[in-house]
Amino acid sequence: MENKDFSDEKLNQLQDHTTDNSGAALTTNQGLKINNNQDSLKAGERGPSLLEDFILREKITHFDHERIPERIVHARGSGAHGTFKLTKSLAKYTKAKFLSEEGKETPVFARFSTVAGSAGSTDLARDVRGFAVKFYTEEGNYDLVGNNIPVFFIQDAIKFPDLIHAVKPEPDNQIPQAASAHDTFWDFISLMPESMHMIMWAMSDRAIPRSLRMMEGFGVHTFKFVNEEGKMHFVKFHFKPKLGVHSVAWDEATKISGKDSDFHRRDLWDAIENGAFPEWDFGVQIIPEEDEHKFDFDLLDPTKLIPEEEVPVELVGTLTLNRNPDNFFAETEQIAFHPGHLVPGIDFTNDPLLQGRLFSYTDTQLSRLGSPNFHEIPINRSINTVHNNQRDGHMRQQIVKGKVSYEPNSMGGGCPFQAMMKDGGFATQEERVDAKKIRARSKSFVDHYSQAKLFYNSQSAPEQKHIQNALIFELSKVTIPAIRERVVGQLAFIDKDLANKVAKKVGVQVTKLEQPNGSIPADADPKTLQSEEREPNTKKSEALSMKNTVKDSIESRIIGFIMEDGVNAAEVNALKSKLEGKGAMVQVISGSLSPVTADDGTTFTPKHSLTSTASVCFDALYIAAGKKSAENLLDEENRPGTLLFVNEAYKHCKAICFGSGTEDILKQSNVGSKKHEDPAIITSEQQNAGDDFIKAVANHRVWELEAERNNPA
Numbered sequence: 223m224e225n226k227d228f229s230d231e232k233l234n235q236l237q238d239h240t241t242d243n244s245g246a247a248l249t250t251n252q253g254l255k256i257n258n259n260q261d262s263l264k265a266g267e268r269g270p271s272l273l274e275d276f277i278l279r280e281k282i283t284h285f286d287h288e289r290i291p292e293r294i295v296h297a298r299g300s301g302a303h304g305t306f307k308l309t310k311s312l313a314k315y316t317k318a319k320f321l322s323e324e325g326k327e328t329p330v331f332a333r334f335s336t337v338a339g340s341a342g343s344t345d346l347a348r349d350v351r352g353f354a355v356k357f358y359t360e361e362g363n364y365d366l367v368g369n370n371i372p373v374f375f376i377q378d379a380i381k382f383p384d385l386i387h388a389v390k391p392e393p394d395n396q397i398p399q400a401a402s403a404h405d406t407f408w409d410f411i412s413l414m415p416e417s418m419h420m421i422m423w424a425m426s427d428r429a430i431p432r433s434l435r436m437m438e439g440f441g442v443h444t445f446k447f448v449n450e451e452g453k454m455h456f457v458k459f460h461f462k463p464k465l466g467v468h469s470v471a472w473d474e475a476t477k478i479s480g481k482d483s484d485f486h487r488r489d490l491w492d493a494i495e496n497g498a499f500p501e502w503d504f505g506v507q508i509i510p511e512e513d514e515h516k517f518d519f520d521l522l523d524p525t526k527l528i529p530e531e532e533v534p535v536e537l538v539g540t541l542t543l544n545r546n547p548d549n550f551f552a553e554t555e556q557i558a559f560h561p562g563h564l565v566p567g568i569d570f571t572n573d574p575l576l577q578g579r580l581f582s583y584t585d586t587q588l589s590r591l592g593s594p595n596f597h598e599i600p601i602n603r604s605i606n607t608v609h610n611n612q613r614d615g616h617m618r619q620q621i622v623k624g625k626v627s628y629e630p631n632s633m634g635g636g637c638p639f640q641a642m643m644k645d646g647g648f649a650t651q652e653e654r655v656d657a658k659k660i661r662a663r664s665k666s667f668v669d670h671y672s673q674a675k676l677f678y679n680s681q682s683a684p685e686q687k688h689i690q691n692a693l694i695f696e697l698s699k700v701t702i703p704a705i706r707e708r709v710v711g712q713l714a715f716i717d718k719d720l721a722n723k724v725a726k727k728v729g730v731q732v733t734k735l736e737q738p739n740g741s742i743p744a745d746a747d748p749k750t751l752q753s754e755e756r757e758p759n760t761k762k763s764e765a766l767s768m769k770n771t772v773k774d775s776i777e778s779r780i781i782g783f784i785m786e787d788g789v790n791a792a793e794v795n796a797l798k799s800k801l802e803g804k805g806a807m808v809q810v811i812s813g814s815l816s817p818v819t820a821d822d823g824t825t826f827t828p829k830h831s832l833t834s835t836a837s838v839c840f841d842a843l844y845i846a847a848g849k850k851s852a853e854n855l856l857d858e859e860n861r862p863g864t865l866l867f868v869n870e871a872y873k874h875c876k877a878i879c880f881g882s883g884t885e886d887i888l889k890q891s892n893v894g895s896k897k898h899e900d901p902a903i904i905t906s907e908q909q910n911a912g913d914d915f916i917k918a919v920a921n922h923r924v925w926e927l928e929a930e931r932n933n934p935a
């Protein structure tokens with residue numbers, strides 16, 4: 223058992239439930255071959271349809287019932303299969319087998335999601351992203367149901383329905399879809415100071431990722447590791463994308479929503495189909511039990527992170543997604559995650575947000591998937607066979623032999639029997655709880671601003687500017703001035719300059735809020751529980767700024783090659799192979815979808831036309847070399863599209879490479895007014911134009927030049 227390879231176990235299990243229709247005749251659900259799928263049974267060719275048409279009835283009935291309720295939150299999601307490989311054993315801290323044996327591979331399914339929007343909403347909403355991973359371990363399913371932001375809006379589960387009601391479309395008119403920029407969300411937030419740290423993250427570029435493959439994942443809560451000796455450590459979980467953490471500009475996000483609202487879903491799908499498998503380093507922050515109270519915040523408070531300067535993240539494994547689902551509904555939609563799906567060696571803490579989640583995730587599947595047997599749906603099945611005395615219920619699939627469905631029993635030889643801990647039986651980590659029953663919040667939770675300050679102060683200047691702009695955008699949509707004023711009052715506890723800048727743009731004054739705490743127990747003296755204006759122990763954390771992310775790869779980046787007839791084949795092909803050699807994906811854009819004839823008579827096949835796509839769907843642009851091609855791109859028909867492409871890419875701080883003979887396009891576009899050095903504008907005169915372009919694409923964006931690029935002369 224110890225050394226068995228489980229990496230293909232889930233795939234094999236799913237294959238037993240997978241159907242391939244190739245070469246097969248059409249049948250009813252009872253397996254009867256159908257001879258006519260075009261006409262219903264009628265009394266005469268022009269007569270009424272007959273109730274006895276069981277083929278019609280079966281088909282329509284199934285169709286009538288083919289929708290299930292979407293998830294209450296995280297309805298919009300995309301998922302993929304993959305594997306988790308342990309690179310460094312954590313056996314010192316946990317007895318979980320998938321985290322103990324170095325080199326061990328565990329099959330996984332990951333689902334990424336937005337939170338607020340419906341299943342059909344845009345991928346580019348400004349929102350938190352869900353980051354949920356189901357590990358199909360030999361000891362049962364382990365689910366890590368996290369987000370791409372390491373903290374949360376609220377401290378106690380009892381506030382979750384309020385938070386979600388506030389952010390979802392307003393109940394009278396169902397407006398707006400997949401957006402937090404409206405009255406009810408900000409009304410709630412303005413009265414919930416504990417949300418301020420999360421608000422800083424949610425208003426940052428983290429909430430508009432370039433790709434699901436370029437965002438971090440966090441377990442958010444503090445969990446427990448328990449080793450063979452029963453010793454406990456606290457742990458925080460991290461996933462760090464190998465491609466770095468990158469985002470798009472807000473203006474870009476709004477445009478992508480129109481041009482390709484499936485942008486993230488498509489990006490994940492295409493990357494996997496193209497063999498550019500998304501990868502993350504898996505890391506842990508480990509805190510010995512004795513150090514529980516050594517921090518300037520409470521480890522149980524989900525609105526706090528542990529700065530990496532205080533506890534470094536140890537990288538111990540790799541998550542790789544390498545297979546798209548065969549069927550979205552059967553897999554991505556029906557997968558059911560639960561933070562309480564544990565394996566021996568991992569346990570939860572008393573974090574009051576996590577405690578509430580432990581109830582919610584099974585409960586919600588009962589209405590979403592319709593039966594307590596949702597664990598039998600193939601994607602949810604453990605690779606361990608399930609043995610217990612739970613029986614029956616809607617859609618039961620397992621056929622359990624024998625008369626015995628109770629324990630203890632003698633008639634079944636005592637089986638299934640309780641497993642000893644030494645044989646992998648799960649036992650909750652013992653913890654002394656000697657307390658009064660009380661509906662209250664711990665005083666250790668009443669610091670709401672220090673980590674909001676830490677986050678804001680750790681951002682680079684362009685990132686801070688984006689937070690300001692996001693807040694201005696969001697609050698400008700709030701129709702009630704008192705709400706705007708309260709939010710700005712909250713911001714003043716984080717950064718006065720930020721509050722002033724936002725206040726000015728949203729037409730309110732910065733007034734100091736009298737009582738910054740919104741969650742005071744009824745019988746407490748408010749003064750004792752007010753959030754103190756405390757400075758965080760760690761003042762600045764490099765890890766919190768995306769400026770410091772990995773910027774060394776152009777793998778899977780999409781580079782648009784804009785060209786027309788007369789393009790210089792030699793120059794284009796040289797750059798194309800250089801970029802593809804580094805893993806980038808080149809896509810040809812032209813005035814139409816007709817093949818482009820190059821100067822040497824060869825042709826390039828466009829994937830897009832100037833009107834069918836937009837620069838926001840690309841990471842960088844190459845204006846393909848060739849004077850004739852450039853002239854054609856500036857002819858009456860193509861000129862608006864060509865210049866819009868270049869100007870928007872310029873505005874969004876992307877790398878643009880101008881091939882030889884395309885000077886007129888450069889001059890006539892906004893790039894022509896560039897006054898300063900700009901490392902992401904590359905021209906063919908540069909000696910190492912190709913390498914410079916690759917470097918600029920890897921750098922993602924020149925956010926530091928945003929002001930200049932957005933103010934062309």
Ligand code: HDE
Pocket residue numbers: 293294295296299333334335351352353354367368369374378379380382440441442443557558559575576578579582583584586587
């Ligand atoms: Fe969830 N959450 N949540 N949540 N959550 C759900 O479960 C809930 C919270 C997260 O791809 C639901 O199966 C409560 C924090 C993800 O299928 C539901 C509370 C974090 C996903 C639910 C929270 C999350 C969900 C909806 C506060 C980050 C999508 C459908 C006590 C650590 C998983 C479902 C997927 C989904 C409840 C707070 C992450 C209703 C009550 C904090 C990634 O059960």
